Amino acid sequence: MAYAAAMGAGFPTVVMGLLIAAVYFLPSLxxxxxxxxxxDKILLANLLTGWTVxxxxxCLGLALSRPRTS
Structure with a gap:
């Protein structure tokens, strides 16, 4: 029991971390x-400013927009 507590929560922690990362990088994805x-620019902006709402x-707005074709 003490060993499990020292190692962290395990699988649920990994799953939660992956879900948080997926939401954080959703605009880039x-x-x-x-x-x-x-x-590439959206990924960089998401990496640097994604922690702010x-x-x-x-970044999400840029990812969902259609760039001009001119």
């Missing part, structure tokens, strides 16, 4: 999935 022209929302 969407940009890559949609083959967005600015996907505003930065994350801007």
């Amino acid at each position: 969407l940009a890559w999935r949609r083959q967005h022209r600015w996907r 505003i930065g994350w929302a801007v």
